[in-house]
Amino acid sequence: MRMTRSVGLFFLFMLIAIDAKTGRTDETGAGNGSLAAYLPSGAIGTLETTKLAPLIERIETSGALQMVLDSPQWREALKQDQVQKALAGKALAEGQLGMSLWQFAKTYLGDRMILGVYPPSQPGAQPEGVIIIRVNEAASLTKLWDRLTLLLPLAGDKLKIGDYAGGGRLITMDDGGLIVVRDRWIVASKVKSLFDQTLQNLANPSPTKPGLLESAAWKEMGTQLGTDHHLQLCVNVAGITQLAGHRFIPSKLDNPVFSLLFGGYLELAAGSPYLGSTLDIHENHFELRSTVAGDPKQFDTAHRPYVLEGEPTPRADVPSLKSPLNGFSLTRDFSKWYRNREALLDASLLPNFDKFETGLATFLPGRDFGEEVLPLLGQRLTIVTTPQSYTHLKGKPGVQLPGFALLLDLAKPAEANDVLNLFFQSVILISNFQAAQEGRQPFVLSSEAYHETQIAFAKYVKQPEGATLPISYNFQPASARVGNRYVFATSLELCRELVDTLKAEAASPPARLAVAQGDAVRDLYVELSPEIGADMLESNHQILTAQNLQQGKSAEQSAQELAALFKILRQLTPITFSSTRYADRWVLELRGGWK
Amino acid sequence: MDTSKPLAPYDATTSWTHREAAHLLSRTQFGFTPAELERATNEGLEATLKRLTETQHESPDFSRAETSLRQAAISTGSIDNLKIWWLYRMRYSANALTEKLTLFFHNHFATSHAKVNSVPYMLRQNELIRIHAAGDFKQLLHGMSRDTAMLIWLDGNANRKRHPNENFAREIMELFALGVGNYTEKDIQEAARAFTGWHVRDGQFWMHELQHDDSPKTVFGKTGSYDGNDIVNLCLEQPSCPRFLATKLAKTFVCPDPSKDIIDQLAHRIRHHDLNLRPVLRELFSSQWFYEAENRRTLIKSPLEFVLGTLRTLVEPIRWPGVIKVLADLGQNIFEPPSVKGWEGGRLWITSSSLLQRANFATEVTTTSQFGPLSETVRHVSSEGSEAIVSQLGRWLLSDHLDDTIRQELLKFYVSAEGTADQKLRGLLQLILTLPEYQLH
Known part of the structure; x- marks a missing residue:
């Protein structure tokens, strides 16, 4: 009964929304611009959706959705009570609406919607909000109204219906909520002043009071990001900072990796007028961007390591391998970042650096990491992963881990080469102690001249043999210096491939590197290939099956689930994440796609 | 009941109900499902005991799952994965008694991964136990004396000609075959010399001839140029060996304080069957003594x-x-x-x-x-x-x-x-x- 009442209230809301008889025509001439134009000024954030109808249509008819619905994972989820209840609710709603929820979403949520969030009226209270919905056409609301009229009595005394003085139907909820429906528009808020101002802005294209678009944050965001995105979030950073009386993004972070990756972005965000995020979904790919405004070159001394100086500025980039699984590249002034850690990181983290240096002393005895090792390195760190080759074994490990390589730019190549070679040898030595404890084969160091580059590598004294060797046999460490870059790889094959690739790309830069960066400097780049990931997972299917068995699943159930997972992964195209710094903003971007 | 012959067969025709079936299953398996209890009750003692003590074919589903879990343990080198593999066997294997006996001998030859530090070696030892658990104890003891995990556990590689290490010799007498009071310190010292050179190389037993002491030794009053095999055989010949096994079996499967008389009889049956445990277990689990009221619900569950x-x-x-x-x-x-x-x-x-x-x-x-x-x-x-x-x-x-x-x-x-x-x-x-x-x- 409770569900029926809630559903009834929802439908009643929609019912009122379509009362077109008393509504005015769309006299505002809203066009396709952002609905933020009609929101009152002073918002601390907005969330707007645009043209969702074609997107909903694509999702509804996509093969990917069908694949998910056919998957054993979904069949398993259907057994859960909550899913059953949700499906029952969906069926009930669709019965009352006379259309599927897909159709409902396309019809009534498929044009534009915006939620404006405003500071609370009293300290400590919840923020206030205004919602504006513009539907495709008034006629569709009329149809809905006709279906829902019968549900009106279910609302009881929860609401009152009347006329709004400025035109349209007014619903007054018993908790103070106000809803007005006018032609194609629905406006809702609990704050009368915001509500009235929004309706006034809707009625009058040249309002007496300045709208939200007049504020500095939205002006700059509109210029830098545009307004026609499927989803657009704007946070008025300057406004929130002003309200709080202090910066709400901490100046010292409590995670060193996060600091290294995003410390610059967050520092810029702290002084930015806005933080904007947009989502665009196209035929076979999507783009999710997050932008803050400002000039990173104005950072204080402590934050300068996030902005590289000097020419040429290295670009975060991943060498092009035959079978790339993952790539990661980061450019920073690592040495300065390390020296400035007291200013950049929470004090509680600092003792961990001492522990780190103590541990590292095992590998680099007698050298100070911050003062003697890091300055030898350059400003770019790159990691690539790829399916591992097993030429060092007679057989394969039972768990096949991805091979990976660490590429370090070198500021002082000759000196750095010696230090890193020492590090490499120490790793092998320590690995051999561990091998003795675990009863596995030890390594012996060897080297070869490969295409005029010297590669140092470890090999087993006696080549391990077996179809399912222990996990520790995955790797055969190898290292080499190619120009001003040092390569640590987990297999000789990968090291050789990187030697060839780095040399070829230095001699003849591929298209992606040939393009001048201009004022856009990419400082972080990550890529992931789901298809190759699926291959790797499939080669470990027995382990994945075992994990499922351990969780109580049957072997057959596990096989079905894994097959569905591999199929879905193989439908995806590579996913990339990047961070790019411009003269006036910093942009994070996630891209992905499907076949 | 014929108290003069406690190991005389139990007459299941007079009383074989859910109670007796549950008693048998709870002692020979790790619990039972409602369906297993019904089946045992309906089939009777003879058929149930035959199923428990004779090797049963495993189902294809079990074999497939067991293989995956075993492979995961080997491949990852994770002892937790190996534990799950064995627990899965204990729960789902069609040979439930074999799994319970495997645990019995895992405890008997207690070897810990904490020192062995190798999942494949622990697995190999576990499988060695499983093969012989319900079979010939002589083969099991010989196998364990050359088992890689056991040799690591009891420092086999440290047992050298000029520096004999007594660990294995002591444990085979005290814990594996005879029990305290059935050997002398001199027996241990001499036996340790016989095991010198029993080492591990490349994960396998390795007879390191250069480190083996082949001079004469005197153990249990007998003298010869004994090696480890001879010492194992000498231990197996001792009258205390079947008594030692009988006591452990009785305490594990029947009651916490078995009488001397029952131990004597059980030891006699073990010797009679030449230390082959399968027929002994059949006799034990079908004996009057096993089903006596005072022996039901007397063991604390592990x-x-x-x-x-x-x-x-x-x-x-x-x-x-x-x-x-x-x-x-x-x-x-x-x-x-x-x-x-x-x-x-x-x-x-x-x-x-x-x-x-x-x-x-x-x-x-x-x-x-x-x-x-x-x-x-x-x-x-x-x-x-x-x-x-x-x-x-x-x-x-x-x-x-x-x-x-x-x-x-x-x-x-x-x-x-x-x-x-x-x-x-x-x-x-x-x-x-x-x-x-x-x-x-």
């Missing part, structure tokens, strides 16, 4: 019997990762026994702390799905009447040993409990699992 037995009866399918943690918390961390003596068990399984942990486990099994959901069979019981529910659960969980006082208390609890039928059932299960009677089998 953590494995308590946890796995509960899950076998109530839960399907089982989520395993939490199970190994509970077992470790309760004191029975398989593949990692506390010392060369293994788990002493008995009353030591119950402490104020472990009793609380058993109660916590009971709560988790009955009120959460951490270890998996209650099986369909158990959940369907809630559709029956109150008395039928109490009787059914008493049969499954207390081997039908439900005296009137407890029956009335359980009934009172169930009838007065609030909530849905499912909630009431879970409450009743939780209460039964925390009863002192449930800690026994």
Whole structure:
């Protein structure tokens, strides 16, 4: 009964929304611009959706959705009570609406919607909000109204219906909520002043009071990001900072990796007028961007390591391998970042650096990491992963881990080469102690001249043999210096491939590197290939099956689930994440796609 | 009963009910499912014992799952994965008694991964035990003396010609074959020399001839140029060997304090069968003595019997990762026994702390799905009447040993409990699992 009442209230809301008889025509001439134009000024954030109808249509008819619905994972989820209840609710709603929820979403949520969030009226209270919905056409609301009229009595005394003085139907909820429906528009808020101002802005294209678009944050965001995105979030950073009386993004972070990756972005965000995020979904790919405004070159001394100086500025980039699984590249002034850690990181983290240096002393005895090792390195760190080759074994490990390589730019190549070679040898030595404890084969160091580059590598004294060797046999460490870059790889094959690739790309830069960066400097780049990931997972299917068995699943159930997972992964195209710094903003971007 | 011949056969034609079937299954398996109890009751003692003691074909589903779990353990080198593999076997293998005997000898030859540090070696030892657990003890003892994990565990590589290491020689006499009081320190010193050069190389037993002392040794009063095999054979020939085994078997499978008379008879049967355990076990589990009233529900369940037995009866399918943690918390961390003596068990399984942990486990099994959901069979019981529910659960969980006082208390609890039928059932299960009677089998 409770569900029926809630559903009834929802439908009643929609019912009122379509009362077109008393509504005015769309006299505002809203066009396709952002609905933020009609929101009152002073918002601390907005969330707007645009043209969702074609997107909903694509999702509804996509093969990917069908694949998910056919998957054993979904069949398993259907057994859960909550899913059953949700499906029952969906069926009930669709019965009352006379259309599927897909159709409902396309019809009534498929044009534009915006939620404006405003500071609370009293300290400590919840923020206030205004919602504006513009539907495709008034006629569709009329149809809905006709279906829902019968549900009106279910609302009881929860609401009152009347006329709004400025035109349209007014619903007054018993908790103070106000809803007005006018032609194609629905406006809702609990704050009368915001509500009235929004309706006034809707009625009058040249309002007496300045709208939200007049504020500095939205002006700059509109210029830098545009307004026609499927989803657009704007946070008025300057406004929130002003309200709080202090910066709400901490100046010292409590995670060193996060600091290294995003410390610059967050520092810029702290002084930015806005933080904007947009989502665009196209035929076979999507783009999710997050932008803050400002000039990173104005950072204080402590934050300068996030902005590289000097020419040429290295670009975060991943060498092009035959079978790339993952790539990661980061450019920073690592040495300065390390020296400035007291200013950049929470004090509680600092003792961990001492522990780190103590541990590292095992590998680099007698050298100070911050003062003697890091300055030898350059400003770019790159990691690539790829399916591992097993030429060092007679057989394969039972768990096949991805091979990976660490590429370090070198500021002082000759000196750095010696230090890193020492590090490499120490790793092998320590690995051999561990091998003795675990009863596995030890390594012996060897080297070869490969295409005029010297590669140092470890090999087993006696080549391990077996179809399912222990996990520790995955790797055969190898290292080499190619120009001003040092390569640590987990297999000789990968090291050789990187030697060839780095040399070829230095001699003849591929298209992606040939393009001048201009004022856009990419400082972080990550890529992931789901298809190759699926291959790797499939080669470990027995382990994945075992994990499922351990969780109580049957072997057959596990096989079905894994097959569905591999199929879905193989439908995806590579996913990339990047961070790019411009003269006036910093942009994070996630891209992905499907076949 | 013929008290002069306690190992005389039990006459199942006069009494073979759920009680007797439950008694047999609870001692020879890690608990039982309601279906297993019904089957054993219907098939009778002879057929059930034949099924328990003779090798059964494993189902294709079991074999497939078992292979995956074993492979995962080897490939990852994770001892937790190996533990789950074995627990899975204990629960689902068609050869339940073999698994219980494998645990018996895992405890007998207590070897810990904490020192061996190799999943493949621990697995190999476990499989060696499984092959011979219900078979020839002589082969098992010979196999263990050359087993890689055992040689690492008892420092085989340190046993050299000029510096004999007595670890293995001491344990084979004290813990593996004879027991304290049946050898001298001189026997150990001489036997240690016979095992010199029994080393491990490339993960395999290696007879390191250069480190073997082939000079004459005197052990148990006999002299010869003995090597390790000879010492094992000498131990197996000792009269104390079958007595040692008889005592352990009786205490593990029948009662905590077997009489000297029964041990003598059992030892005689073990020697009679030339240390081949299969016929001995058949005689033991079909003997009058095994079914005597005073020997029922007298053994304290080990953590494995308590946890796995509960899950076998109530839960399907089982989520395993939490199970190994509970077992470790309760004191029975398989593949990692506390010392060369293994788990002493008995009353030591119950402490104020472990009793609380058993109660916590009971709560988790009955009120959460951490270890998996209650099986369909158990959940369907809630559709029956109150008395039928109490009787059914008493049969499954207390081997039908439900005296009137407890029956009335359980009934009172169930009838007065609030909530849905499912909630009431879970409450009743939780209460039964925390009863002192449930800690026994």
